Amino acid sequence: MQETRNSTSHQGTDKLIFGIVLAVVTFWLFAQTTLNVAPAMASDLGVTTNVSNIAVSITALFSGIFIVVAGGLADSFGRVRLTLVGLALNAIGSLLIAASPTGTAVWLIAGRIVQGLSAACIMPATLALMKAYYDGAARQRALSFWSIGSWGGSGLCALFGGLVASTIGWRWIFWMSIAISAASYLLIRGTPESKIKQSNPMPFDWIGLIAFVVAMVALNVLIGQGSALGWLSPAALVLIAVFMVGAVIFFHAETHGDNPFVDLRLLSNRPYSGATLSNFLLNGAAGTLLVALSVVQQGAGLSSLQAGLMTTGYLVAILATIRVGEKLLQRWGPRKPMLLGCAITGLGILLTTFTFLLAKQYIVVAFFGFTLFGIGLGFYATPSTDAALSNVPNDKAGSASGIYKMASSLGAAFGVAISAAIFTALSHREGLSPMADIALGRTDNLALRYAAAIALLFNVLMVVIAMIAIMWTISKGNLKASGAPADSTR
CATH class of the missing domain: 1.20.5 (Single alpha-helices involved in coiled-coils or other helix-helix interfaces)
Structure with missing residues (x-):
């Protein structure tokens, strides 16, 4: 196969970067706002908490399922073309959500699925465009902006969603998403196409x-529905x-096909499998946001905006420490900064489990917890990506990158779903033991706070397992970063 791209004078490259950042933001900022505004959406639409939980996680699920397929499709169909398709899908999905009628979840679920398909198209296609049209320092700069759109969007989503939902209503989040998709479409449209010419294409799996x-x-x-259906x-x-x-x-x-869409043989590479597994688990800790923000809204009466303000430190910290993680990688290799990042992330999540505190006390403690959460992820991001991609053959880099990013989305989907399921199931539990009363200190909203604590401890457990995976698979030696600029994106 041979990569082809039309020549370009690089005039307007900043316009392309800006358009790509806006495309990335359609998922990390707009679609992820449901982590905070889910209670308001469920109340307004009249849907159950279990259905709302599915709506929250299903976007990341469908993104993770199709991201590897979309990456391969971008290579053959055209990266610009698939990015534009993704933007159109986001507009359609956002329209379905914004116009969802009260009393039914069909439009909401359909819109969230389409948003997931949109993200699956946009993420690998835009990364491939960055690599196709930029080299050296220009590529590092372009990828840094991609990371800002990704990590910045995820850090800002709770605050942004709370602000919009508390002022003009949650539906406006998705009307804004349509406008951003349109702006991104206009900025990217006309970019010379980039794709790979396949001389002998294989049948799809x-x-x-x-x-x-x-x-x-x-x-x-x-x-998501196990507790409502009955587990047996x-x-x-x-x-x-x-x-x-x-x-x-x-x-x-x-394992038996000639052209598998997920090359499981890559997982036999220990550093790659360790980085991918830890990436899955760290992204699964996104359930922390859903549970911690829900408990202060349901238990302490905070608005979605007030709850979102608790994550301000997370946003600042994660943006401030991404480059620090890159420097630590260059100095120590990937193992130490990955472990350090996980340890700080775990400590931050552990602070959010202190739901026995008074509301004002909990808000302060959780604020510091989210700040540590952001610092830890910032330290972890670049070393993890480099550990994954620098340990696979060059001809497998595309497949390896797709699986690694699939782990990100599926981790977020299942982490949020499991955390929400634990929180929902235990929050309705009655007759807690006296030991639970003593441990939690207060008895008002006991079930709700107990449920949040257990669900948040589950997220701590995922971080601990991630650390074990890193210690088992990543060498203690100072493995140098790969020669290509490290992709610090999720």
Whole structure:
């Protein structure tokens, strides 16, 4: 295969970068605002908490499922073209959500699925454009802006969503998303196309893809609806069976097929598998945002804006420390900064579990917790990406990058879904033990605060497992960063 791209004078490259950043923001800022405004959306639409939880996680789920496929499609179909398709899908998904009628979740769920497909198109295509049209220092600068759009958007989403929802209403978040998609479309349109000319294209792995989609959707629905259905109910057992059958078919197709869409052989590379697994788990800790922001809104009566202000330190810290993580990588190699980042992240999440405190005390403690959360992720981001991509062959870099980013989205999807399921199930529990009363200190809103604490401790556990994976797979030696500029994106 051979990469082709039309020549360009590089005039207007800043316009292209700005357009790409806006495209990335459509997911990390606008779609991720549901982590904070989910209670307001559920109340306004009249849907149950379980349905709302599915709506929150399903966007990241569909992004993760299709991101590898979309990356390959961008290479053959055209990276500019697929980015524009992604922007159109975001506009459609945002329109469905913004216009959702009260009393039904169909439009909401459909819109969130389409937003996930949009993100799957935009993320790999825009990264490929950055690599295709920029070299050396210019590429590092372009990727830094990509990271700002990604990490900055994720850090700002709770504050932004709270501000909009508390003033003009949550639906305006998605009307704004349509406007941003249109602006990005106009800035990127006309960019010379970039794609790979394939001399001998292989047939696509439809069996593996369909089995993967079925298995992941069944598992996500089971996690989100298990408590409502009953974990041993016929419906839950059917979902378990569907997941297991889908997983078996997927594994067989990927290990025996000639052109698997997920190259599982890459996971035999220990540094790559360790970085990918820890990336999955660290992104799964996004459930911390949903639970901590929900408990202060439901238990302390905070508005979505007031809750979002708790994450201000997270935004500042993560943007301030991304480059620090890059410097630590160059000095120590990936292992130490990855472990340090995980340890700081775990400590930050642990502070958010102190739900037994008075509301004002908890807000202060959680603010510091979120700040540490951001610092830890900033330290972890670049070393993790470099540990993954610098340890795979060059001809596998595209597939490895796609799987690594798939882990990001699926981690967020399942982390949020499991955290929400724990929080929802335990918040309705009655008759807690006296030991729980003593441990939590206060008895008002006991079930709600107990549920939040347990759900948040689950996120701490994921970080601990990530640290174990890093210690087991990443060498203690000072593995130097790869020669290419480190991609510090998720």
